[in-house]
Structure formats: structure tokens, C-alpha cells
Amino acid sequence: MNNLQLTNSLTRKKEIFKPNNLEKISLYACGPTVYDNPHVGNARTLVVFDVLYRVLNALFNSNVTYVRNITDVDDKIIEASQNNKKDINEITNEVIKIFHENCKSLNCLKPTVEPKATEHIKEMIEMTSSLIKKGFAYENKGHVYFAVSSFKDYGKLSNKNLDELKVGSRVEISDLKKNPMDFVLWKPSKEKDPGWESPWGRGRPGWHLECSAMSEKYLGKNLDIHGGGLDLIFPHHENEIAQSCCNNNTKKFANYWVHNGFVTINKEKMSKSLGNIITISDAVKKYSGQAVRLALLSAHYSQPLDWNDELLKNQENVINKWYNLYSPEKNNVSEVDEILLDDLNTPGYIAKIHQLYNDASKGNAEKKIKFNQACKLIGLFSISKKDWESSKKSKISVSESYITKKIEERIEAKNKGDFLLADKIRDELLSKGILIEDQKEKTIWKVK
Ligand code: AMP
Numbered sequence: 001m002n003n004l005q006l007t008n009s010l011t012r013k014k015e016i017f018k019p020n021n022l023e024k025i026s027l028y029a030c031g032p033t034v035y036d037n038p039h040v041g042n043a044r045t046l047v048v049f050d051v052l053y054r055v056l057n058a059l060f061n062s063n064v065t066y067v068r069n070i071t072d073v074d075d076k077i078i079e080a081s082q083n084n085k086k087d088i089n090e091i092t093n094e095v096i097k098i099f100h101e102n103c104k105s106l107n108c109l110k111p112t113v114e115p116k117a118t119e120h121i122k123e124m125i126e127m128t129s130s131l132i133k134k135g136f137a138y139e140n141k142g143h144v145y146f147a148v149s150s151f152k153d154y155g156k157l158s159n160k161n162l163d164e165l166k167v168g169s170r171v172e173i174s175d176l177k178k179n180p181m182d183f184v185l186w187k188p189s190k191e192k193d194p195g196w197e198s199p200w201g202r203g204r205p206g207w208h209l210e211c212s213a214m215s216e217k218y219l220g221k222n223l224d225i226h227g228g229g230l231d232l233i234f235p236h237h238e239n240e241i242a243q244s245c246c247n248n249n250t251k252k253f254a255n256y257w258v259h260n261g262f263v264t265i266n267k268e269k270m271s272k273s274l275g276n277i278i279t280i281s282d283a284v285k286k287y288s289g290q291a292v293r294l295a296l297l298s299a300h301y302s303q304p305l306d307w308n309d310e311l312l313k314n315q316e317n318v319i320n321k322w323y324n325l326y327s328p329e330k331n332n333v334s335e336v337d338e339i340l341l342d343d344l345n346t347p348g349y350i351a352k353i354h355q356l357y358n359d360a361s362k363g364n365a366e367k368k369i370k371f372n373q374a375c376k377l378i379g380l381f382s383i384s385k386k387d388w389e390s391s392k393k394s395k396i397s398v399s400e401s402y403i404t405k406k407i408e409e410r411i412e413a414k415n416k417g418d419f420l421l422a423d424k425i426r427d428e429l430l431s432k433g434i435l436i437e438d439q440k441e442k443t444i445w446k447v448k
């Protein structure tokens with residue numbers, strides 16, 4: 001029944017997914033650092049892992065624990081607070097609120113647990129103490145570093161040895177480290193910065209430590225799947241592996257590592273530092289959340305995805321068309337199509353949905369059920385047809401009274417034989433996204 005295959009970044013091969021325990025499948029995806037509004041690059045990670053979560057739920061009878069953390073203590077947050085002269089909590093609360101609204105617009109299911117780093121400091125201090133005790137970490141002037149030379153598998157996920165990693169990465173230079181590649185587990189905080197009492201003085205955890213501590217708390221020492229964007233492989237995931245395997249004396253931290261490719265704009269990675277981001281909030285103002293979601297699934301998760309208006313307009317038209325065959329029944333999926341099982345081949349699956357639509361539109365009732373199931377499996381058809389129609393209305397820039405007035409003017413023009421003017425009015429409405437249709441007795445309008 002389960003032939004799910006995933007490309008495992010650890011082996012760089014497509015592998016059949018074999019869970020540790022059929023009763024509790026574990027999935028961890030690194031969540032946002034809440035210092036600024038999430039962008040559509042971040043949305044890709046959200047949507048890809050949401051589809052994986054839905055597929056796992058369908059395959060394993062909903063016995064899936066999905067953990068997606070929130071990084072709410074980090075240097076970037078401190079910096080944002082200084083730059084914007086805003087309190088840290090104000091920033092993190094605001095961004096978390098927007099993030100949750102964005103998840104809802106994209107129709108992402110809530111994860112089973114959404115742990116915040118600041119609520120797990122105790123676990124992080126314990127893990128740091130334990131790593132020092134076991135000889136994998138050392139303290140120097142309130143800083144605690146992980147000694148990468150103590151872990152022989154360091155670099156296995158990135159497929160690089162220490163020397164290669166050194167060349168390719170920007171490592172934080174510090175005289176306090178024994179080796180430039182050593183990374184921080186704990187660091188001191190200035191009085192005004194967030195900090196917690198610890199055996200090494202008042203300080204805060206390093207980002208990598210946060211995920212190791214939180215994933216262990218909710219999913220144990222050996223998880224099935226761990227994921228995130230491609231940029232997290234090094235150093236973040238490499239460091240998570242080092243911390244967790246050394247602390248737990250295990251060979252494997254996660255059995256399958258899944259990484260999604262970047263959203264790009266003109267072939268360049270979408271990122272804050274390049275200044276080319278489109279926030280999720282802006283994207284779903286301009287297009288429907290479902291069109292954004294479909295666009296994010298239109299390329300295979302491992303490949304880059306170039307973001308542009310044409311792509312989005314196309315997806316909007318597709319969703320609009322598909323709503324013609326929407327059916328409201330809650331039809332749970334018991335079988336997952338083999339196209340999707342093949343390494344979450346969403347572009348292939350979307351092509352299949354198009355085919356099902358064409359078959360169903362010829363009046364085949366069974367195909368219509370299948371079509372609706374397929375859409376829902378990848379998180380589409382999140383709202384009823386009625387709500388879809390009214391959400392489209394709310395997106396148009398003109399009021400209903402304006403449209404009615406224009407339609408009356410057009411009727412008058414036609415009555416006078418001024419067909420040029422009548423056509424002009426029709427085209428003007430069309431350019432605003434309003435389609436008018438002359439029926440026997442009246443003229444109706446709809447959103448294109
Ligand atoms: P951050 O908030 O920067 O820690 O990122 C949250 C998640 O979004 C991580 O899994 C990143 O790898 C991912 N991510 C960031 N930028 C992009 C992008 N342009 N395309 C795809 N994923 C991205």
C-alpha cells in the first residue's frame with residue numbers, strides 16, 4: 001500500500017520510505033525565524049511539507065506527528081528590534097500573527113505541534129551541558145562551542161569534508177573558538193538583549209541547537225523525515241545532526257532528509273538580502289491563496305521555481321476553471337496516486353488533474369469524484385464555490401454599483417444604435433476583470 005519514494009539528501013538517492021513506527025510517523029520541518037514578513041520563498045517550504053504531511057496522513061491513517069518550530073530568539077530578531085526601535089516581543093508576536101494568517105491563506109494544515117524556541121530554553125541548556133560533559137563541546141568566556149572535529153561524520157549531509165566546507169562557507173571568525181568551523185551552542189547576551197540564566201552566565205541559544213532540542217522533545221532521538229529549504233543543508237542541518245547524534249550516541253538523527261529548491265525571480269534566489277522578495281501577504285492580495293499554492297506546486301519540489309506574473313495568472317485561470325466542477329462532498333482519499341507517491345511529483349499530478357477535469361466535464365460522475373479528491377489531496381478547493389465566487393468579487397477594483405451603472409449605459413447605447421460606445425464600455429469592464437454576458441431578457445456580469 002505504501003510505495004512512497006523520497007529523494008533523500010543524505011544518500012542523494014530516491015528511496016522507498018520506510019517509517020520507524022507505523023503508529024507514529026515523525027516529520028519535522030524547520031519553521032520561520034520571526035523577524036520579518038514571510039515571503040513566497042518561505043511559502044514554498046510551507047506548501048511542500050504540507051503536501052507531504054497530507055500524503056503521509058492518507059497513507060498512514062493520520063498517525064503522523066508533524067512538528068514545525070518557530071525561531072523566536074535569534075540575532076536577526078535582535079537586529080530588527082534595534083533597526084525598527086520596537087520591542088522584541090512586539091516584533092515576534094506581529095510576525096507570528098501574519099505567518100499564521102499566511103498559512104491559512106495557503107490552506108496549510110496546522111502542524112501537530114508548533115514549538116517556540118523561547119519556551120524550550122531549559123531543554124537547550126540541558127543539551128548543551130550534556131554535550132560539554134561528553135566532550136563534544138567546550139566553554140570559553142560565556143560562549144559554548146561545538147567542536148566539529150569530535151564528530152567524524154561532520155559534512156556527510158553536505159557531502160563535503162571539513163576543508164571543503166571551510167572554503168565554501170562564511171564562518172564567524174572568533175578567537176574564542178578552537179577551530180574556525182566550530183559553531184555556537186550558547187552565547188552571552190547583553191543586558192538589554194533577551195537572555196536566560198545558565199551555567200555559563202546569562203545568554204541565549206544558537207539557532208541550530210533550538211531544532212535539535214525541540215525535535216527530540218516531540219519526536220524522539222531518531223525521526224523519520226526532517227526537511228526544509230535547500231539553504232538549510234549547511235550549516236543548519238549539518239549542525240543539527242552533529243549535536244543530536246553526539247548527544248544521543250546514535251548513528252542517525254533523521255532517516256530521510258528532504259529539501260526543497262528555491263523560489264527565484266529572474267533566476268535569482270528570492271531573499272531579503274537581495275531585496276527581491278514578494279511577501280505572502282502581498283501575493284495573496286493580488287492572487288487567490290489557491291493560485292499561489294498551485295504555482296508553488298507547479299514545479300517538482302527539488303527544482304528551482306521562477307516566480308512571475310504570467311505563472312500566477314495562469315494558475316488563477318486554472319483554479320477558476322476547476323471550480324466549474326467543484327463538489328462540496330467531503331471525500332476522503334484512501335488511495336494516493338502513484339504519480340504523487342513518486343517523490344511527490346506534483347507537476348505530474350497536476351497534469352493528471354487536468355486530464356481528470358477533461359474526462360469529468362464530459363459528464364462522468366465517477367471521474368468528477370476522483371477529480372475533486374485529487375484537488376483536495378494537494379490542498380486545493382479549500383473553500384466552497386460560493387465563497388470562491390464572492391472572494392473573486394472582493395478582489396476586483398470596482399464596486400458593484402459602478403458595474404451596474406456601466407451596464408445600464410451600455411444598454412442605452414445599444415438602444416440608440418451606438419454600438420461603438422457599447423463595445424467600448426464592454427471592453428472597459430473587461431479590462432477591470434468583469435465579463436458581461438447578454439442573455440435573452442437581461443445582461444449579467446461575472447468576474448473573469
Ligand atoms: P528562514 O525564515 O529564513 O529561516 O526560512 C524559512 C524557510 O524558508 C527555510 O526552510 C528556508 O530554507 C526557506 N526559504 C528561504 N528562502 C527561500 C527561497 N527563496 N525559496 C525556497 N525556500 C526558501
Ligand code: ZN
Nearest residue numbers: 030031211236
Ligand atoms: Zn531547524
